Amino acid sequence: MEPISIAMIADFFHPDVGGVESHIYMLSANLIRMGHKVIVITHSRPPDRVGIRWLLPGLKVYYIPFVTIASGATLPNFFTFLPYLRTILIREHVHLIHAHASLSSLGHEGILHAHLMGVRTVFTDHSLFGFEDAASILTNKLLAGTLRNVDAVICVSHTGRENTVLRGELFEQSEDDPPRLVVSSNVYVIPNALVSKRFQPGLLQKSDTITIVVLSRLAYRKGIDLLVATAPRICAAFPNIRFLVGGDGPKLIDLLQMREKYLLQDRIELLGPIKHNDARSVLIKGSIFMNTSLTESFGIAILEAACAGLYVVSTRVGGVPEILPEDMISFADPNEDDVFRAVSEAISFVSAGKHDPIKAHERVKRFYDWAQVTERTERVYHTVMKSEQRDLWDRITRTMRLGRYAGPIYSIILLVDCLFFLFLEWWMPREDMDFVTHHWNHRRFASATQGL
Amino acid sequence: MQRLRPLQTNPEFSILHTDSFHEYRVENWHLARDGSGAVVRHASTWSWKYSLFPLMLSVSWPKVNTFAGSLARVLLSLAAIFFVWTRCTQVIHETIIVLPEHGIQLETHKGLPPLTFFTNKRFVPYTILRDLVINEGIKRWDVRYYLVVLKEGTTGRVALEVCFPNILPHFPILLQIYQDLREFVSRQVPSTQSLPHTQPP
Numbered sequence: 216m217e218p219i220s221i222a223m224i225a226d227f228f229h230p231d232v233g234g235v236e237s238h239i240y241m242l243s244a245n246l247i248r249m250g251h252k253v254i255v256i257t258h259s260r261p262p263d264r265v266g267i268r269w270l271l272p273g274l275k276v277y278y279i280p281f282v283t284i285a286s287g288a289t290l291p292n293f294f295t296f297l298p299y300l301r302t303i304l305i306r307e308h309v310h311l312i313h314a315h316a317s318l319s320s321l322g323h324e325g326i327l328h329a330h331l332m333g334v335r336t337v338f339t340d341h342s343l344f345g346f347e348d349a350a351s352i353l354t355n356k357l358l359a360g361t362l363r364n365v366d367a368v369i370c371v372s373h374t375g376r377e378n379t380v381l382r383g384e385l386f387e388q389s390e391d392d393p394p395r396l397v398v399s400s401n402v403y404v405i406p407n408a409l410v411s412k413r414f415q416p417g418l419l420q421k422s423d424t425i426t427i428v429v430l431s432r433l434a435y436r437k438g439i440d441l442l443v444a445t446a447p448r449i450c451a452a453f454p455n456i457r458f459l460v461g462g463d464g465p466k467l468i469d470l471l472q473m474r475e476k477y478l479l480q481d482r483i484e485l486l487g488p489i490k491h492n493d494a495r496s497v498l499i500k501g502s503i504f505m506n507t508s509l510t511e512s513f514g515i516a517i518l519e520a521a522c523a524g525l526y527v528v529s530t531r532v533g534g535v536p537e538i539l540p541e542d543m544i545s546f547a548d549p550n551e552d553d554v555f556r557a558v559s560e561a562i563s564f565v566s567a568g569k570h571d572p573i574k575a576h577e578r579v580k581r582f583y584d585w586a587q588v589t590e591r592t593e594r595v596y597h598t599v600m601k602s603e604q605r606d607l608w609d610r611i612t613r614t615m616r617l618g619r620y621a622g623p624i625y626s627i628i629l630l631v632d633c634l635f636f637l638f639l640e641w642w643m644p645r646e647d648m649d650f651v652t653h654h655w656n657h658r659r660f661a662s663a664t665q666g667l
Numbered sequence: 668m669q670r671l672r673p674l675q676t677n678p679e680f681s682i683l684h685t686d687s688f689h690e691y692r693v694e695n696w697h698l699a700r701d702g703s704g705a706v707v708r709h710a711s712t713w714s715w716k717y718s719l720f721p722l723m724l725s726v727s728w729p730k731v732n733t734f735a736g737s738l739a740r741v742l743l744s745l746a747a748i749f750f751v752w753t754r755c756t757q758v759i760h761e762t763i764i765v766l767p768e769h770g771i772q773l774e775t776h777k778g779l780p781p782l783t784f785f786t787n788k789r790f791v792p793y794t795i796l797r798d799l800v801i802n803e804g805i806k807r808w809d810v811r812y813y814l815v816v817l818k819e820g821t822t823g824r825v826a827l828e829v830c831f832p833n834i835l836p837h838f839p840i841l842l843q844i845y846q847d848l849r850e851f852v853s854r855q856v857p858s859t860q861s862l863p864h865t866q867p868p
Binding site: 265266267277279280298299302303306639643644646647648649650651652653 | 838
């Protein structure tokens with residue numbers, strides 16, 4: 216595929232740490248290695264992470280001055296991002312926008328504005344959401360409005376794909392008789408990947424104690440309540456079990472209280488927040504990894520643990536059943552008794568010595584690989600670039616079909632957007648922009664560093 | 668001792684080389700970038716339209732019997748003074764003067780073209796100068812390249828001095844100056860390492 220210029224847009228990027236952030240970074244780094252030009256647009260983190268910066272390996276990051284409201288996400292708005300986006304896309308000669316995460320309003324805005332500059336759009340959804348509560352209903356409608364005219368959607372698991380298709384209304388009436396609903400052909404599933412070299416298993420140690428490792432954000436979504444309920448039962452039933460809990464969050468208090476109540480200070484060790492670089496050193500201290508999430512779209516933490524040679528116990532939610540074969544993972548329903556049963560099975564499996572960490576690592580190494588993921592993503596980009604761009608009338612008619620009220624509202628937003636764009640074309644003409652002619656040349660950097 | 672204009676697309680940029688100093692000057696006008704080649708001036712001499720304001724002021728000068736009248740007089744006078752002040756502090760040109768053996772001087776000349784009334788000069792001695800960098804920054808809704816001199820004081824704190832802060836010329840001019848000044852800058856502190864340059868793709 217010929218090299219193109221790609222702009223990744225997301226609210227969630229480094230210096231914040233998380234799954235989406237490292238996914239964007241690793242994907243960008245691999246695309247740069249394949250020869251494309253990649254930039255990242257995100258919001259600034261004052262006082263010092265502002266402006267335009269470079270990350271290795273030649274990734275330019277734009278930190279745009281927007282105020283965040285909650286956990287790194289900016290307020291949903293529809294027009295304030297257009298001037299910045301227009302300047303950046305034109306001066307960098309961008310061909311395609313790749314927006315990440317449903318909660319990222321910068322990404323949504325990027326998709327809504329891109330067609331004005333003739334830029335194609337791809338959206339990746341990283342999480343699962345519900346349908347019942349008020350917040351979900353509103354954000355799902357926002358998502359449906361954004362995805363109405365997007366060129367391609369990528370999801371990280373088949374469960375995620377079902378969820379996104381239903382939430383974002385990515386289906387159409389077919390022409391058969393009687394008409395039925397058909398999923399749009401531009402929804403793809405490309406899983407996440409991990410760098411398996413960073414998660415090598417540790418040296419085998421013969422000892423009687425079996426350590427169960429829990430590494431996650433200590434939040435409600437991650438099922439910490441289940442851990443709090445089952446840990447005392449497990450410690451009581453199996454005297455040779457130790458828990459190692461890493462991570463931080465609002466539910467840390469609950470864990471501390473449980474530990475005090477049942478006097479398990481010597482059985483449960485709380486490590487506090489762990490940097491991603493240190494995750495492997497924590498993982499290899501144990502032989503079982505426990506994940507009690509209530510919802511999980513992909514479960515990269517589970518993969519990292521399996522890659523490091525641990526046996527995994529997890530709740531059967533979301534996309535988790537898709538990621539590992541049956542003999543490397545034990546499933547449980549998200550309730551206390553079933554989790555206890557699954558952990559007991561895991562303990563007896565591991566105590567009998569039936570789990571081989573080295574073989575597990577070799578298997579996981581072959582399943583998920585960044586080169587494969589990047590190649591699949593490139594194919595999506597190629598398909599998008601070759602397809603025809605929808606014209607404005609098409610977009611307006613599609614947007615009007617969103618709903619009785621949402622349709623006209625979104626169409627008005629689209630038209631005002633066009634008018635604002637025309638105003639900007641007059642106020643800040645294109646020919647007066649400071650175009651980017653010199654960019655980091657990856658091949659020259661590679662040849663210079665290989666010579667060392 | 669001739670003033671050279673090395674860039675055809677940017678004739679507002681000129682270089683003067685003498686035995687004792689080198690001057691890189693950017694004047695406050697540019698060629699229209701839509702291909703017509705017309706000159707777009709950002710600093711203009713006193714034109715007849717500016718005289719309309721004092722004319723209207725003198726015609727509508729209020730009578731002084733009421734308090735409102737004298738207040739209006741004060742406000743109108745202030746407005747007139749402000750207007751004349753903005754006309755007399757237009758940026759005419761900005762320069763970088765490189766004095767070998769001594770340092771770099773950044774100047775801004777303001778006034779009513781072609782007369783210069785005010786100059787702002789900032790000198791960075793070679794002992795303090797650490798590096799010369801081209802970076803990009805966000806200015807309101809725009810993204811511009813800027814050339815910046817890194818200074819390191821005695822306390823070790825690094826401060827920045829932006830070259831051409833008012834005109835902010837476009838990248839071709841900055842690249843030319845950067846390439847010319849590399850040798851002056853790298854001749855300084857031996858620990859200054861030159862990083863691999865970016866190249867055109």
